[in-house]
Amino acid sequence: MRNETPKEERLLQELVKKSPRVLEVESRLDRDGRIGINIGSLEGQFLKCLVAQGNVEKVVEIGTQYGCSTTYIAEAIGPKGHIYALEKDETCIREATESFSQLTGCEINLLRGEAKASLKSIESEGPFDLVFIDANKSGYLDYYLWAKEFLRPGGYLVADNVFLFGTMFENQCPEGTPPKMWKKMKTFLGTLFADSDFHSSLLPTKEGLSFSVKKEES
Ligand SMILES: C[S@@+](CC[C@H](N)C(=O)[O-])C[C@H]1O[C@@H](n2cnc3c(N)ncnc32)[C@H](O)[C@@H]1O
Numbered sequence: 001m002r003n004e005t006p007k008e009e010r011l012l013q014e015l016v017k018k019s020p021r022v023l024e025v026e027s028r029l030d031r032d033g034r035i036g037i038n039i040g041s042l043e044g045q046f047l048k049c050l051v052a053q054g055n056v057e058k059v060v061e062i063g064t065q066y067g068c069s070t071t072y073i074a075e076a077i078g079p080k081g082h083i084y085a086l087e088k089d090e091t092c093i094r095e096a097t098e099s100f101s102q103l104t105g106c107e108i109n110l111l112r113g114e115a116k117a118s119l120k121s122i123e124s125e126g127p128f129d130l131v132f133i134d135a136n137k138s139g140y141l142d143y144y145l146w147a148k149e150f151l152r153p154g155g156y157l158v159a160d161n162v163f164l165f166g167t168m169f170e171n172q173c174p175e176g177t178p179p180k181m182w183k184k185m186k187t188f189l190g191t192l193f194a195d196s197d198f199h200s201s202l203l204p205t206k207e208g209l210s211f212s213v214k215k216e217e218s
Helices: 007-015 020-031 041-052 068-076 090-101 115-121 137-150 179-194
Strands: 058-062 082-087 107-112 128-133 151-160 198-203 209-214
Touching: 007 041, 020 068, 020 090, 041 068, 041 128, 041 151, 041 209, 058 068, 058 115, 058 137, 068 082, 068 090, 068 128, 082 090, 082 115, 090 107, 107 115, 115 137, 128 137, 137 151, 137 179, 179 198, 179 209
Parallel strands: 058 082, 058 128, 082 107, 128 151
Antiparallel strands: 151 209, 198 209
């Protein structure tokens, strides 16, 4: 949760105006007391740059909420763009449907229910160009293993909140953090960064954004 806007994000807010669509989604998140769970402009602009630099048409977004991150991606993707947006919460599904009704210019499929089942259902649509992980933290390891199989060579894997609210800086699970979740995030990061099929880095945003490129087949 982004309680306090980091200074880097404040600078970006001065420099980059959020689009009317993003602002509209954020106003509904604010109304419902859910603002800050969505990505901020740092992550949003990063996704936009990644998508706009080319060769990104098929995107899988795991954890859509009201569709703020989907909106950033949709605003940068070309007319052949196809976003598979995965969400299980009924309120979020309703609100994301509202957000998507305003988005034109690319195809968006909202896949309802548990992400693992939704991922299984789209395997035949792959390979994908970008997988963005922003859902339940204990699922990141499984989502990455899925992406490893279904991303195209040269495709991107981006995951938000990988600092797990600052707890990844510790060598032991801090009190108050579910140990299973903490261990799974440590394992996810350790496995991803040791994976010779990917080039990986971390963008030190407040929440931590991992960024990986699946290596081209040799
Ligand atoms: C951090 S929010 C996503 C924010 C969104 N990416 C954005 O920036 O606009 C995480 C979302 O993942 C959804 N979620 C959590 N676990 C899930 C699961 N196992 N399957 C599908 N959706 C899940 C939650 O309901 C929540 O809406």
